[in-house]
Amino acid sequence: xTEGSIVCCGLVAVGLLLQQLIGPIRWDMMAWPMNVxxxxxxxxxxLMMHLCRREVRLFRWMGTLQxxxxxxxxxxxxxxxxxxxxxxxxxHQPTEPFGITSMLSFWPFVLSYLWLIILVGMVCLTRLRLPxxxxxxxxxNHLGLFIALVTGTLGNADIQDLRMAVQEGKTEWRAIDxxxxxxxxxxxxxxxxxxxxxxxxxxxxxxxxSDVTVYTKSGLKVRDTIRVNQPLAVxxxxxxxxxxxxxxxxxxxxxxxxxxxxxxxxVYLGIFxxxxxxxxxxxxxxxxxxNR
Numbered sequence: 001x002t003e004g005s006i007v008c009c010g011l012v013a014v015g016l017l018l019q020q021l022i023g024p025i026r027w028d029m030m031a032w033p034m035n036v037x038x039x040x041x042x043x044x045x046x047l048m049m050h051l052c053r054r055e056v057r058l059f060r061w062m063g064t065l066q067x068x069x070x071x072x073x074x075x076x077x078x079x080x081x082x083x084x085x086x087x088x089x090x091x092h093q094p095t096e097p098f099g100i101t102s103m104l105s106f107w108p109f110v111l112s113y114l115w116l117i118i119l120v121g122m123v124c125l126t127r128l129r130l131p132x133x134x135x136x137x138x139x140x141n142h143l144g145l146f147i148a149l150v151t152g153t154l155g156n157a158d159i160q161d162l163r164m165a166v167q168e169g170k171t172e173w174r175a176i177d178x179x180x181x182x183x184x185x186x187x188x189x190x191x192x193x194x195x196x197x198x199x200x201x202x203x204x205x206x207x208x209x210s211d212v213t214v215y216t217k218s219g220l221k222v223r224d225t226i227r228v229n230q231p232l233a234v235x236x237x238x239x240x241x242x243x244x245x246x247x248x249x250x251x252x253x254x255x256x257x258x259x260x261x262x263x264x265x266x267v268y269l270g271i272f273x274x275x276x277x278x279x280x281x282x283x284x285x286x287x288x289x290x291n292r
Contacts (some may be wrong), residue, residue, distance in 0.1 A: 003061070004070035011115055012074070015108030016098075024094065024105035030157035039154055046121040053126075063122040071116045078109045089161075089178050104156060113153060120146045137281040144273025147266060155263025162258040163242065166191040166212075168251050175258060185258065187237055188215040194252040196244065208244050210254040226256070236260055 030038065053059040061067055082103040088095055094102040103109045124142050127135050162175035166189050173188040189212050196208040213223040216235045224232050231238045243255035 001066045001070050004067045007067070007115070008070045008074040008112065011111045012108040015106070015111045018107040019099050024099055024102055025107060025110055027105065027157040030154065032158050035154040035157050039150065042117070042150070043121075046118060046125065049118075050122055050125040053122075059122070062119055063126045068116075068119050068123065071112070071119055074112045075116050078103070078106075078112055082109070092178060110153070113149060117146065117149045117153070120149070137277045140273045140277030140280060142277075144270045144275075144277060146270070147273065148270030151263045151266035151270065155261060155267065158262050160258070160260040164189060164256045164258055165245070165253050166210075166256065167253050168192075168194045186217050187234060187239075187258070189213075189239070189256060190215070191254050194244065194254045196252075205244075208241065208254075210241060210256070212239075212254075214239065236262065 164175040166172040171190040175185040193211040231240045240257040242257035245253040
């Protein structure tokens with residue numbers, strides 16, 4: 001697996017160089033429809049490499065464990081690094097010069113996962129030549145991983161994360177993003193009542209809720225109560241109770257977080273496929289043993 005390790009180290013080195021020369025990846029440049037175009041090019045490239053595997057030794061090698069295991073180890077190590085490092089919100093600059101506090105925009109992280117995606121795609125195409133029934137667990141696991149990785153990566157550019165502050169008794173449609181840019185939100189929130197409950201003998205809030213009516217541009221009208229950790233889902237948006245303010249001149253103000261991820265259903269599809277693949281492996285095991 002020496003070659004696989006060398007390739008992964010090379011990708012990390014190239015990523016570090018790009019990080020210093022041009023800065024973090026700007027995912028806003030990959031938003032729809034650019035991410036769909038990239039997806040088409042990626043799939044076409046994987047298909048062409050698969051078709052040329054007999055003539056090109058590199059392409060044959062990319063479908064082997066010798067290439068895949070170092071790639072998985074590299075991605076796992078970078079993911080662990082992300083887990084133990086305090087990450088800044090998407091759209092913010094890293095808090096240190098290397099970029100590891102914003103791993104989703106960190107070139108070595110993205111390049112390593114892109115390499116893993118290509119390898120998984122090559123393996124899936126190779127296994128499609130075998131009888132389908134015997135390949136069901138394998139294909140569910142690997143195709144599910146491929147779908148989850150691709151949609152989770154490319155869909156990152158289309159995630160919308162906004163904040164909206166609504167005064168009690170008022171209606172609001174303006175929201176701001178992480179860079180404090182003002183947007184006209186596709187949904188409008190009317191705050192009927194805001195309530196807060198404090199801990200006994202303390203000024204620390206125990207819980208706070210908002211009685212709201214949400215209006216959409218399509219004419220949908222939903223009235224519900226939004227609580228902390230209990231978001232309201234409306235037209236592809238999730239509305240979270242994010243914060244609150246109390247002002248003498250304006251009264252209670254409820255702050256909501258509005259999140260929309262149009263690629264998330266496809267990520268879930270990939271995860272469910274991997275779960276189905278794992279279950280099918282256990283289901284097939286007894287029959288295999290009985291045939292021996």
